[in-house]
Structure formats: C-alpha cells, structure tokens
Amino acid sequence: MKTRITELFGIQHPIMQGGMHFVGLAELASAVSNAGGLGTITALTQRTPADLANEIARCKTMTDKPFAVNITFLPALTPPDYPNYIKAVIDGGVKIVETAGNNPQKWMPMLKEAGIKVIHKCTSVRHSLKAEAIGCDAVSVDGFECGGHPGEDDVPNMILLPRAAEELKIPFVASGGMADARSLVAALAMGADGINMGTRFIATVEAPVHENVKKAIVAASELDTRLIMRGLRNTERVLDNAAVEKLIAKEKELGDKLTFADIIEEVAGVYPKIMTDGDMDAGAWSCGMVAGLIHDIPTCKELIDRIMADAETIIRGRLGGLLAA
Numbered sequence: 001m002k003t004r005i006t007e008l009f010g011i012q013h014p015i016m017q018g019g020m021h022f023v024g025l026a027e028l029a030s031a032v033s034n035a036g037g038l039g040t041i042t043a044l045t046q047r048t049p050a051d052l053a054n055e056i057a058r059c060k061t062m063t064d065k066p067f068a069v070n071i072t073f074l075p076a077l078t079p080p081d082y083p084n085y086i087k088a089v090i091d092g093g094v095k096i097v098e099t100a101g102n103n104p105q106k107w108m109p110m111l112k113e114a115g116i117k118v119i120h121k122c123t124s125v126r127h128s129l130k131a132e133a134i135g136c137d138a139v140s141v142d143g144f145e146c147g148g149h150p151g152e153d154d155v156p157n158m159i160l161l162p163r164a165a166e167e168l169k170i171p172f173v174a175s176g177g178m179a180d181a182r183s184l185v186a187a188l189a190m191g192a193d194g195i196n197m198g199t200r201f202i203a204t205v206e207a208p209v210h211e212n213v214k215k216a217i218v219a220a221s222e223l224d225t226r227l228i229m230r231g232l233r234n235t236e237r238v239l240d241n242a243a244v245e246k247l248i249a250k251e252k253e254l255g256d257k258l259t260f261a262d263i264i265e266e267v268a269g270v271y272p273k274i275m276t277d278g279d280m281d282a283g284a285w286s287c288g289m290v291a292g293l294i295h296d297i298p299t300c301k302e303l304i305d306r307i308m309a310d311a312e313t314i315i316r317g318r319l320g321g322l323l324a325a
C-alpha cells in the first residue's frame, strides 16, 4: 500500500508506532521498523542526551530501516536539555522526529537544517494547522479515545479525522483507537494517510515491558480507562487501577483546589515501577480505550502483516463487494 506517509518516510506500510515513555526503546522501535512500519524511540525515557545517543546507536545495530525519535516538549519549570537531545538525534543520523506536547516552532530550524522530517502530534484541527504553518512535514492527529494526553477538546476520531482532512494540505496519520485492519481502512476512508498506534504496540512480543502490562491490556475492556488531571488542564487517559481510584477520590474531594503536588505520588516517577517491575497498581499509566480491541500478544511482524492482509481483504472483498457491478 502506497500513501503520502509511506512515501514521506520511506517505509513499506502506513503504520507508525508512537513515542511511549518506558516502552519506546530500541527493541520495540527496531521490531516495528523491521516489520515495515515506522518504529519510534522515546527521547525523554533516556535520562541524558548521551543515553539517547547510545539508544539510537543500539537501535541501528538492530535495524537498517528508518526509525523515528519522539521528543515530547513538556511545560516544565526546569525543562529537559532539549538542545542536546536534538543534537543526539542529528548526530545519530535519525531522519524522522515525532514531536509532541508544546508547539515545536523553536526547534524547527535546527531540525530542518539537519534534513529531518517532522511529524507533530496534535489533538485538534487548529493545532494541526499551526503545525503545517510552521513547516512540519506531517501531523499525527490524536482523537479523544487515545491513550495518553487527548487534550481538552474531547473530539473523537470519527469527527476529528475528516475535519483534519478538510483543512490540512500536509499528510496525516490517524492516532488513538487504532488496532487492526478495520482501523486502518476506516482511517484511510476518513482522509488519513496511515495510522499511529500506541497501546496496541505495547501488547506485542517485542515491547520491552513486564508481562503484567501486556496481560493487563489484553484483559482490559473499552470501559476500563479513566481521564485524570482534567482540572489541571493536563488530561491523561490511563488504565483504571488502585492508584487511579485514589487519585480520582482526591480530585473529587479537592475540586478546584487540587494541585499537582496533591497527586504527585500517583503520577510522578511511576513508569519504571509499572513498565519494568510490573507493579500494576504503582501509579497512573497511559492506556487507550482501544484496549477493548486487543485480545492477543503477537510479534510486531505478525501484527503488521495481519493488518495489511486483512485491509486488502476488507477493501477488495467487503467494500468492493458492496458496489453494484
């Protein structure tokens, strides 16, 4: 299948793996890229720019296909050393960057001068248009159903994707709620040029996380995610667990008075405990509603091959068959 995204990134299939904290390591990124998709290393999971440089080098020993690095721009009092993280990407010869969070405008000259293709993750049409205006090559449009940070507009992909298609000139991938060939074909029908998956790629053989995390995703239904931190305008969709229930009880009790400090125990530094140690109640971790569509733990190649084969069957068979001869 050829789309503007496969052409832009030089990949075989229009399937991307989004950056994921403590999941997007070289094992997963290389497995996705080797399967013909676009794998992504998550920069901020690496404690220093030097660690990121090592992770990029490690990934290069595992694949000779293109892969991306996710750089998430967080609003922080003491921001990470972004210039040197970007330098590690450039020096490492990575040619695709997925930006997320704050507007990446400040970093665009540095990235573009190095010949890097930039795909910015957006949760609204207006942010997507802004990304296009500042010179991003593509957008990853994240609907309300997505795992992680869906923004504050709450527009699901059934509306958001066709709206993005109405307005954008640059290519975009559909992100949030994507799991299988049905997702891919629907996303293409709504005007996207491919799909980006987060949660689905965690439940794969190569995802370098504890088995408990994969089993929790397979066990979860579409009813098992919760939205937290709404009051802080930092909404995150997470899998329900004991820590999340505790956090939500605090949100109810404190209402408008809630500050980040009140919930720090449930959200700060919890990822290694969950992803590495498999302590599933250690805190709040991002997970999409799409968990309800995830029933197995395939290899990345099995997953991607299945999506592409089933997509062809849907397009040529079911959809083609609906048309009168």
Ligand SMILES: Cc1cc2nc3c(=O)[nH]c(=O)nc-3n(C[C@H](O)[C@H](O)[C@H](O)COP(=O)(O)O)c2cc1C
Residues within 6 Å of the ligand: 017, 018, 019, 020, 021, 023, 042, 070, 072, 099, 100, 101, 121, 142, 145, 146, 147, 148, 149, 175, 176, 177, 178, 196, 197, 198, 199, 200, 285, 286, 287, 288, 289, 290
């Ligand atoms: C565990 C987890 C961690 C994530 N961490 C990040 C991150 O650090 N930076 C980022 O831009 N997106 C992050 N995301 C969002 C994903 O890249 C992707 O946009 C999202 O998962 C898509 O929705 P889906 O889970 O329904 O596929 C994370 C998602 C999950 C599930």
